[in-house]
Amino acid sequence: MFNALSLIPVIGAIVSFAFAFMLIRAYRERKVTFQLMWGIALALFGLGFVGEALGLALGWTQFSAKLYYLFGGILAVGYLSMGTMYLLKPGPAKWIASISVIIILLLWIPIHGIKIFNSNLTVGLIILAVYLVTIIGIFFVSPARSVLFALIAVTVLATGALMSYSVDINLLTKTESWREVMTLPLRSGAFxxxxxxxxxxxxxxxYSAVTGWSDKKRRPQINNTIIIAVGVLIAALGGTLHGIFDIGKQQLLSLSTTLGISVMYVGYLRGRRKK
Structure with a gap:
């Protein structure tokens, strides 16, 4: 039976690719790096939605499940954050990135780390090394380059691990739970x-709102930045709650991501109109 909710990822893919096209075109015109990173991130979201649309419409396969989880579940938000890194000055970027990565490391240890170390010490040490090298690099090399290193490292590791892994399609279809079917290291990367x-x-x-609110000329830009950040929070919240606590099924995840990206798109379009 046709379910209208299965159209949500189709809408999400259309919005994501349209947003990505606009960002890449803007980058080609202005050569502003954050637009390139956002464009890549939105293209990743779009590919994730394609995998999800295929899975919901035709039934999940190895291809559609891996396409969705790799691009939409693991990589997209990370690459989106690189846009923020390139927007910030080096000083604020250093402490914002370091605080963020350290907090996630401290959360990762009890949520995923201990279990990974107990099951596969080598994998646990590799993941911990990526965290530590990233933190050291943020302080002593370059915040943006260090976060980009972490993104590339996780991209390579996650792609290799996912390609060699066989998803239990029957279990996925029955439970709609990625927590049930994905390995702990893969869920750790997504987290x-x-x-x-x-x-x-x-x-x-x-930070941008606090430091720039006194400048009336910057307030419209700050408002748009906040709208985009709210969109990111909406998009990421569904996946995070599902990945850690197994809250929400597939269509709820799709709805939260589509809604979040749409809010981001509105914030970006508002900013372009005011220029």
């Missing part, structure tokens, strides 16, 4: 990038 990325974007938006 790290989505949570740290969300922290960076939200704290960055708060």
């Amino acid at each position: 790290a990038l989505s949570s740290a990325g969300t922290f960076i974007i939200i704290i960055g938006a708060i």
